């Protein structure tokens with residue numbers, strides 16, 4: 001039932017300007033339809049939405065006697081508890097704001113009501129008449145800002161406004177792919193989606209080249225649920241504009257810690273500054289969310305975020321480790337067809353030979369692998385160092401060494417002292433800009449010359465975890481460290497085995513691939529053989 005909100009609640013919902021352009025109108029109407037449980041939406045846009053916007057849905061409808069109330073200020077059927085918001089709308093001012101900006105025709109019929117009604121409203125004038133109508137709601141918004149020339153002049157050209165609407169609708173569709181939706185702009189169909197899963201929506205809106213490289217995710221842990229799509233690491237972008245998040249069904253901007261939780265799972269699989277693509281729906285109990293009451297509600301804050309962040313990192317890690325992530329040999333296309341599930345982890349590789357002293361050739365099943373010996377070695381050493389600094393007791397320096405720190409490094413030290421100590425690095429202030437190194441990680445024992453570099457490295461770049469990762473990655477590729485772990489005496493096979501033991505065998509610590517793969521079928525195809533049977537016909541034995 002729609003009711004007027006009590007004044008004390010109204011004061012708490014300090015909303016700003018709800019409608020500043022056609023995309024805002026569409027967002028308000030779209031959210032109302034979704035809140036009404038619609039499964040089928042039709043959206044029409046004329047003249048960039050300035051002339052007319054129509055949205056009809058098959059949702060629960062508005063009873064005749066409540067139609068007029070729906071367009072009033074602070075009237076809503078949704079909000080009872082500001083701390084437990086489960087709907088997209090809650091302020092009771094979407095329709096009211098649209099009515100201030102344009103002419104509104106609201107036609108509705110709840111399925112169980114006999115006959116529908118239309119309310120025509122523009123500012124204070126309201127007219128209601130009853131007539132037969134299909135179940136659901138249809139809202140027609142026309143002549144946007146016609147009576148407010150200054151607001152109208154602030155809008156962009158119709159084509160640009162239309163683009164914003166297409167973008168907005170696409171976003172909602174990616175998060176709610178089960179909804180059937182059509183969007184028609186100036187008579188031209190822009191989106192026609194029959195309803196389906198995340199994959200279908202991604203294919204429609206991002207194309208199949210992208211959609212085929214997205215991994216499907218569905219993870220639950222107690223009250224937390226995460227579902228959607230995330231790209232294989234080879235598909236990344238320098239911007240985060242195609243990594244979308246909905247929190248409890250609401251498309252929102254990423255709360256920074258949550259984005260970092262996703263990136264943390266990719267580790268070095270993603271080169272620095274790159275973002276995966278994807279769409280994620282995260283559901284958490286409402287008490288974990290603080291929804292900003294800014295006009296578009298797109299900013300939310302997590303309350304007590306730690307368990308949520310842990311859950312997200314773990315879910316994404318599980319997703320990535322359940323798929324083979326080797327890049328294809330001839331060109332960076334995914335392995336043919338959908339990813340086979342049985343090859344969930346890095347395969348055991350059998351050594352075949354080497355090329356140029358740089359690459360190892362190996363096989364696993366019906367695939368040929370080319371391994372970058374140097375990159376693989378770096379990965380193995382990197383993981384060994386990462387393990388050792390956690391497991392081994394730090395080494396007390398017999399003669400404490402001094403380092404000079406820049407102002408920036410000193411500031412970082414103040415923040416990171418504890419994290420550094422956990423890494424085995426214990427420093428003490430020793431006069432202005434000077435610090436005494438008391439302990440070092442045990443793996444640095446034989447390499448005193450590297451100590452200052454490690455100290456300074458771990459105090460550089462924005463976050464400790466990133467700085468520390470860079471330090472370990474750098475150490476893993478130093479010949480000095482490598483000498484102690486050289487291949488001499490160990491076979492190439494041992495290196496391949498050690499690589500298979502790694503947590504993240506697919507890339508070196510700097511994010512370069514360690515292995516490339518080509519299937520026998522692909523080889524046969526490239527040699528112009530007619531499939532694998534041709535191999536048998538020529539009498540070549542398969543091992």
Ligand SMILES: Nc1ncnc2c1ncn2[C@@H]1O[C@H](COP(=O)(O)OP(=O)(O)OP(=O)(O)O)[C@@H](O)[C@H]1O
Nearest residue numbers: 032036061070076077089090091092093094095137
């Ligand atoms: N498409 C629809 N189907 C069914 N009921 C609707 C629809 N659109 C609006 N309503 C009803 O009208 C009321 C007012 O809508 P309005 O958008 O103004 O406010 P709201 O959605 O409750 O909150 P908000 O201002 O945050 O959007 C809603 O609470 C709902 O009961």
Ligand SMILES: [Mg+2]
Nearest residue numbers: 028032089094
């Ligand atoms: Mg609303």
